[in-house]
Amino acid sequence: MAVVGIDIGATGSKCCVYSEEGMLLAEAYEGYQGISGDGIYEVAADQVWEGTKCAVKRAVNGISDIRAVALTSFGESFVLLDEEDRPLTSFMLYSDNRGAEESLELQRQFGAKAFSQLMGIKPSSMMSAPKLMWVKKHYPDLFARTKRVLFGADYIIYCLCGAYVTDYTLAARTAMFDVHKMDWNDKVLKFVGVSREQLPKPLPTGSAAGRIGRETAKELGLPRDVLVVTGCHDQVSAAIGTGILKPGMAIDSVGSLECITSFYEGCPEYLSLYQGGYAIVPYVLPGAYVTYAFSLTGGSLLRWCREQIGKQEQELAARQGKSFYQYLDERMTDAPTDLLVLPHFTGAGTPYMDSESRGAVVGLTTETSLEEIYRAMMEGSTYEMRYNLERLSEGGLHVKELRATGGGSQSAQWLQIKADILNIPITSQGDYRAGGIGCAMLAGKAAGIFGSLEEAAEIFVKQGRTYEPRQQVQEQYNRNYERYRNLYQAVKMVL
Numbered sequence: 001m002a003v004v005g006i007d008i009g010a011t012g013s014k015c016c017v018y019s020e021e022g023m024l025l026a027e028a029y030e031g032y033q034g035i036s037g038d039g040i041y042e043v044a045a046d047q048v049w050e051g052t053k054c055a056v057k058r059a060v061n062g063i064s065d066i067r068a069v070a071l072t073s074f075g076e077s078f079v080l081l082d083e084e085d086r087p088l089t090s091f092m093l094y095s096d097n098r099g100a101e102e103s104l105e106l107q108r109q110f111g112a113k114a115f116s117q118l119m120g121i122k123p124s125s126m127m128s129a130p131k132l133m134w135v136k137k138h139y140p141d142l143f144a145r146t147k148r149v150l151f152g153a154d155y156i157i158y159c160l161c162g163a164y165v166t167d168y169t170l171a172a173r174t175a176m177f178d179v180h181k182m183d184w185n186d187k188v189l190k191f192v193g194v195s196r197e198q199l200p201k202p203l204p205t206g207s208a209a210g211r212i213g214r215e216t217a218k219e220l221g222l223p224r225d226v227l228v229v230t231g232c233h234d235q236v237s238a239a240i241g242t243g244i245l246k247p248g249m250a251i252d253s254v255g256s257l258e259c260i261t262s263f264y265e266g267c268p269e270y271l272s273l274y275q276g277g278y279a280i281v282p283y284v285l286p287g288a289y290v291t292y293a294f295s296l297t298g299g300s301l302l303r304w305c306r307e308q309i310g311k312q313e314q315e316l317a318a319r320q321g322k323s324f325y326q327y328l329d330e331r332m333t334d335a336p337t338d339l340l341v342l343p344h345f346t347g348a349g350t351p352y353m354d355s356e357s358r359g360a361v362v363g364l365t366t367e368t369s370l371e372e373i374y375r376a377m378m379e380g381s382t383y384e385m386r387y388n389l390e391r392l393s394e395g396g397l398h399v400k401e402l403r404a405t406g407g408g409s410q411s412a413q414w415l416q417i418k419a420d421i422l423n424i425p426i427t428s429q430g431d432y433r434a435g436g437i438g439c440a441m442l443a444g445k446a447a448g449i450f451g452s453l454e455e456a457a458e459i460f461v462k463q464g465r466t467y468e469p470r471q472q473v474q475e476q477y478n479r480n481y482e483r484y485r486n487l488y489q490a491v492k493m494v495l
Contacts (some may be wrong), residue, residue, distance in 0.1 A: 001081060002450055004059070004222075006052060007234065008073035008153055010043055010093050013052040015059040016436035017066070020449050022459040027433070028058035035090065039097040041314060044092035045079040049159050056220050066222060068443035069160070070229035072237035072435050074153035075173035078128050080135070081148040084242065088142050091152075092131050094296070094413030095346075099130030103135070106175070109191055113274055119188075120172060120267075120280030120289075122181035124341045124353060127175035129192050136193050149198050153231050157363035161210035161228040166200040169233040169281040177202065177281055179289075180267065188457040193474070197328065204284040206453075207231040207286045208390060229446040231439050235261045235292060238405055240284055241438030242429050243461035249401035251417065252385070253434070254408025257349070258298030260385055261290050262392065262399050273395045276351030276388075284442070286452065291397060293388035294349040297359070299407050300344055301377045310370060330369040331411045336420075336476045339363040340371060341380025342487045351391045352488065360491045377478075378414045381482040382421040389422065405434040412465070421477050426466035437461070 004026060007014045012031035015305045019025055029053040034043040060066060065095045077091040106115060106123040116122045123130065128151060136143040149159055151174060154166045171177040171184075176192060178185045184196055190410075203209075212226045232236055239261045250262040256315050267289050268280060270369045278291045306314060317327035344352075345346065345359035361373065389399055408414055419426045441456040451457040 001445040002448065002472075003449065004056070004066055005436035005443065006056065006069060006071045006156070006231075006235070008048060008052060008071060008156060009234070009348060010041075010074050011126055011150060013048065013055045013174055014436060015052070015055040015432075016433055016440065017059050017063055018437070018440040018460070020444065020459075024287040024433070025063055026059045027436070028055045030054040030058075034093070041093040041096040042091045043093065045087040048091065049156060053220060056222070060221050061472055064223075066226055067449065068227040068229055068447035069212070069222070069444070069486055070155040070439035070443035071156055071231040072234045072439050073170070074229070074346045075152060075170055075233040075235075076126055076128055076131075078132065078149055078174075079153050079155050081150065083144050083147050084160075085148070088146060089135065094126045096131070097125050099127075099134045099183050100125040102130035102133035102198045103127070105133065106188075110188070116274050117180050118180065119175050121175055121351070122274060122277045124277070125392040127173065129188065132192050142364060143193070146198060147163070147195060147271065147318040150200060152233075154200050157209050157228055157230065160216055161227065163289055165202045165207070165208040165230055167205045167207065167210050167230040167232050168234045168372045168475045171202045171204055172281045173233060182282065183306075183357055187350075203230050205230060205236065205282075205430055206446055208446050213494045214348045220352070227443070227447050229443050230451075231442060232284070234435050235259050236281065236290060237438035237442075238434040239263065239290060239438070240441055240453065241434035241436070242405055243458070244403065244455060245285065246319040247400060250402050251434070252402050252404045254298045254404065254406040254414075256298060256300040256303075256380060257294060257296050258385065258408070258469050259292055259294040260388065260399070260402070260487045261292055262397060264289050264291070264397055268395060268397055271329065271407060273392070273397075276391045276394065277353035278395075292350070293385065295343055295384045296349045297343045298381060299416070301341075301345060301381060302374065304345060304462055305370075305374050305377055309373070313370060325411065328374045330409055332364040332413065334413075336473055336480060337372050337376045337379060338480065339368070339376035339379075340480065340484055340487055341376045342491055343377070343380045343384055344488075344491075348488070350388055357488065358491065358495050360487065362487065375417075377423065378411075378417050380484070382418050383481050384407070385418075386422050386474065386481060387485065399424065403429055405429045406432060412467075416470075419469045420473050421481065423474070425468050426468050427466040429462065462492070
């Protein structure tokens with residue numbers, strides 16, 4: 001028997017097929033082109049569906065006995081459908097800043113703290129609710145033609161099986177969902193201007209949505225009786241796929257941005273986390289929640305380094321048959337730098353939530369090498385996450401075990417830097433497909449292949465090397481971190 005995990009991203013969809021023994025049987029990726037510029041970040045819903053179909057068809061080709069498909073996707077985004085189920089809008093992505101004024105309207109109407117206590121999230125333009133308000137205000141005729149509102153993976157589930165559902169984790173990213181009652185909040189819906197009938201039914205993560213449609217199954221090369229399963233927000237799927245199933249565990253996912261997703265039993269007291277903009281999100285296990293601590297730059301900092309100041313090193317690396325990152329990882333020293341990097345090159349995530357913040361590299365001399373800047377960017381990103389973990393700890397949420405996934409987890413040097421600065425052991429999963437694995441686990445459980453996620457984790461989750469904090473570098477890192485704590489305000493004062 002086999003299961004399928006589909007990971008829907010802002011720039012492409014990935015499909016992974018796994019056996020019930022946890023073996024990767026096939027995978028395929030199909031990219032698509034979004035629209036960006038002047039604060040607008042969109043991707044067409046039709047492109048996402050076509051890209052997903054292409055990836056699925058290639059991945060499942062020749063594989064029989066597929067039992068279930070589960071999906072994960074970006075959060076916050078939505079698409080509006082008309083009476084004929086045709087998209088009226090593109091997905092407005094989380095980075096799209098339309099809705100900033102409307103988020104302030106939500107705060108004025110409900111009170112920011114009271115609103116956050118119910119929704120588990122501080123109102124911001126990132127969320128669906130203010131963006132929906134923006135569309136209603138600027139395109140009233142289009143909004144009036146809206147029959148359905150679908151979020152992220154919900155649209156692909158609807159295309160696959162006709163079910164009009166969402167899961168708790170995607171619903172929690174809309175700023176319209178009560179994370180205590182696990183239901184839409186009628187007062188917020190009325191203020192935003194949408195009805196329950198327009199919104200998908202919220203279901204627990206990993207619920208059966210329905211069987212795939214006959215024609216769709218034929219087109220994609222899937223069995224007619226394949227079960228379609230509600231997946232979840234991509235950060236949650238990655239947490240499941242790395243076996244984050246006990247309190248105190250967290251995943252550090254490093255792609256273009258970096259997000260630490262932490263697991264807790266019971267719902268934390270949100271007001272203690274309010275100022276930092278941390279979200280409280282229902283998790284896949286009963287009574288459990290996760291929260292997100294994130295930086296809008298992670299691997300994108302190193303990509304900036306490669307593209308803007310590392311062109312010569314790119315050429316040298318290519319001559320040696322290496323990537324730019326591998327080349328610099330091997331060349332940089334193992335000692336901490338005294339450079340400070342504020343990683344706010346695209347604004348600041350938690351706990352600042354400041355889209356106007358800007359990045360900085362402090363301490364440069366004429367002797368500074370590219371290798372030092374490269375390492376300092378790894379250090380700066382990690383100082384940022386250390387500050388986040390300290391803020392969470394002040395709210396009673398303590399991380400004791402960290403697992404790493406994403407492109408950044410492929411760098412042994414960066415993982416050692418993280419262990420040293422965070423003073424927490426960090427384990428590489430050795431597999432960057434955590435989102436797809438999480439979906440495969442959910443699909444297998446929903447199809448009855450596995451009795452529990454814990455059982456699935458025993459099969460799918462593969463532990464790599466663990467990096468332990470080194471006492472010999474702690475003093476220097478602690479000293480530099482205290483300097484780093486002052487950097488945000490210092491840069492803010494002069495820019």
